[in-house]
Amino acid sequence: MKYIRFLSLILGFVLLGCNSDTKSKASVKVDSDAVKLPDDQKDKKEIRLLIRQMLKWADSENTIEVLPALVKDSVYIGFDLDKLHQNLETLNKTGFFADEFIENYDQIIRTLDKKIKSKEFEKWNVGDLPTFRFANDESPWCSCQDNMSWDNVDVEIVTLSNDKGELKWNWGKLAAGTDPSWKEVSYKFRVVMVDGKWKISYLQGFDYNESIK
Numbered sequence: 001m002k003y004i005r006f007l008s009l010i011l012g013f014v015l016l017g018c019n020s021d022t023k024s025k026a027s028v029k030v031d032s033d034a035v036k037l038p039d040d041q042k043d044k045k046e047i048r049l050l051i052r053q054m055l056k057w058a059d060s061e062n063t064i065e066v067l068p069a070l071v072k073d074s075v076y077i078g079f080d081l082d083k084l085h086q087n088l089e090t091l092n093k094t095g096f097f098a099d100e101f102i103e104n105y106d107q108i109i110r111t112l113d114k115k116i117k118s119k120e121f122e123k124w125n126v127g128d129l130p131t132f133r134f135a136n137d138e139s140p141w142c143s144c145q146d147n148m149s150w151d152n153v154d155v156e157i158v159t160l161s162n163d164k165g166e167l168k169w170n171w172g173k174l175a176a177g178t179d180p181s182w183k184e185v186s187y188k189f190r191v192v193m194v195d196g197k198w199k200i201s202y203l204q205g206f207d208y209n210e211s212i213k
Contacts, residue, residue, distance in 0.1 A: 040160060047191055047198050048155045051169050054096045054200060055150045058141035064090050066135050068109070074126045079113040098192050098199040101206070108134055108211045115212070133213045140205030143187055156186075163193040164201075 057063060068083035069076040084106065091102045112132055115121045122131045130136050138145050154172035159165060168186045190202035 050198055052150050052153050057094060066140060075123050077123050078116050079109050084109050096200055098194055098201040100201040104208055105206055108208055111212050134211035143205045165191045
């Protein structure tokens with residue numbers, strides 16, 4: 001009987017240890033799930049830095065001429081496709097843009113060129129606004145004519161996964177203290193992960209369907 005009681009006691013300790021180990025593993029799993037939020041915040045900071053750097057570049061002397069138009073007798077008659085090619089190379093070298101964005105911009109200019117040459121859109125005089133929506137009276141990079149400091153730009157996540165995201169940028173909390181009207185500005189954009197780095201795949205001001213109207 002003593003041996004039986006002794007074996008029962010040993011078996012009880014073993015079962016208790018297994019139960020404790022199971023709880024420990026469950027606890028580790030919960031802790032592992034809990035660390036996802038800091039990763040989202042890290043991505044948000046990287047994307048915010050990306051959009052700020054892109055906007056500073058777009059507002060600098062190093063940017064591209066988004067409408068590389070051809071002029072004849074003070075009239076814009078279409079687009080210079082050689083300059084377009086140079087623009088595409090410049091966009092690629094910045095490191096800000098994914099292939100989707102660069103190809104979309106290329107398609108916008110080529111489509112507008114065809115529409116002008118087929119007389120679907122009228123030619124326009126130098127100094128006048130274009131006869132299509134793209135880059136018409138405002139910068140497509142921000143859909144704005146005036147701006148605050150690009151360092152004020154903040155981002156809002158709409159959706160974000162490991163390899164792509166949809167976001168909006170605005171002027172952040174500082175805008176409300178300066179001028180409440182700035183707070184209403186909201187600009188949509190998308191990003192994709194390319195070789196471990198976030199890149200811009202879509203900008204609201206470069207929307208293809210809107211741009212070619």
